[in-house]
Every structure is written in structure tokens, then in C-alpha cells.
Amino acid sequence: MRKRRPNHRLVKIHRSYTVEETARLFCIHKNTVRDWFMVGLPTCDRKRPTLILGPELASFLKARRTKNKRPCKPGEIYCVRCRAPKRPAGDMAEYQPITATLGNLSGICPDCEGMIYRRASMAKLAAIQGNLNVTFAEVEQRVSRRESLIVNSDFSQG
Numbered sequence: 447m448r449k450r451r452p453n454h455r456l457v458k459i460h461r462s463y464t465v466e467e468t469a470r471l472f473c474i475h476k477n478t479v480r481d482w483f484m485v486g487l488p489t490c491d492r493k494r495p496t497l498i499l500g501p502e503l504a505s506f507l508k509a510r511r512t513k514n515k516r517p518c519k520p521g522e523i524y525c526v527r528c529r530a531p532k533r534p535a536g537d538m539a540e541y542q543p544i545t546a547t548l549g550n551l552s553g554i555c556p557d558c559e560g561m562i563y564r565r566a567s568m569a570k571l572a573a574i575q576g577n578l579n580v581t582f583a584e585v586e587q588r589v590s591r592r593e594s595l596i597v598n599s600d601f602s603q604g
């Protein structure tokens with residue numbers, strides 16, 4: 447299922463929009479518009495209700511469309527919060543196997559510091575990882591490492 451992308455051409459650049467008007471214009475939920483504020487859509491701050499300038503709305507949507515079309519390059523992982531491909535912080539990622547042939551590549555987004563994930567098969571891992579430093583997690587090792595971290599933080603002060 448593919449979501450319809452709001453068409454920036456519907457925006458009249460000589461007017462401004464409230465959240466409600468923007469939602470109605472694109473037949474989307476108001477929360478979707480509020481999400482856009484979180485990812486960089488500028489508003490007229492001191493006004494109530496919040497107003498979005500037409501030209502800014504149009505260029506925001508235009509940028510998003512082209513950005514969304516950009517696939518992740520080698521060494522990049524898509525950040526759902528920033529809605530953009532990112533190089534993980536420190537150029538470091540961890541490969542967590544799900545099956546013998548398939549796993550998840552995870553890292554930390556350098557901008558929002560959230561976890562970012564990318565599905566990666568062992569066969570394509572070399573192509574996907576680019577020049578990232580990838581560590582391979584094994585389930586048992588991760589558990590014991592976490593346990594030792596808990597032990598250390600509990601008792602290191604004593």
C-alpha cells in the first residue's frame with residue numbers, strides 16, 4: 447500500500463493556512479500536519495491559531511517529495527523521525543541476525559539520536575554497509591553484555 451503524497455501544487459503561495467485548512471486541503475489528519483512542524487515545516491510563531499505561509503508549505507512539501515524518493519545509499523540508514531537517510535553516528539552499525547540469511551542493521555541517528563534500522567540480508571550486507579564499521583551481535587553475547595553492564599553500574603559505587 448502506497449500513501450498518496452500531498453501535492454505541493456495545491457498550495458496557493460499568496461495565502462497562509464491554519465493546521466485545519468492544511469489538513470482539509472490534502473485530506474489528511476491534523477496530526478500529520480503537526481508532525482510536519484516536528485520535521486522542519488516553519489510556522490508563524492506568535493500567531494494563534496498557528497499559521498503556515500503558503501510559499502513555505504509548498505517548498506516544504508516539494509523538498510519532502512524529492513527527499514522521499516531518494517533511496518538509502520551504501521552506509522546510510524533511513525531515520526523515520528528525521529524522514530531522511532542518515533549515516534549512523536560514529537559510522538558505526540550493528541548487525542543483528544534474524545535468520546541465518548537475514549538481519550537488521552541498526553545504528554544511532556546523528557541528528558535525533560534515535561535508533562535507526564535497516565533490513566539487510568547477509569548477501570547484500572557488504573553492498574549496504576558501505577564503509578561503516580559493522581559489528582555482529584550474537585544474542586547470547588548481547589544478553590551477557592547487558593547483564594555485566596547492570597552489575598557494573600549497580601556495584602561500581604560500593
Ligand SMILES: [Zn+2]
Pocket residue numbers: 525526527528529532555556557558559560
Ligand atoms: Zn533522526
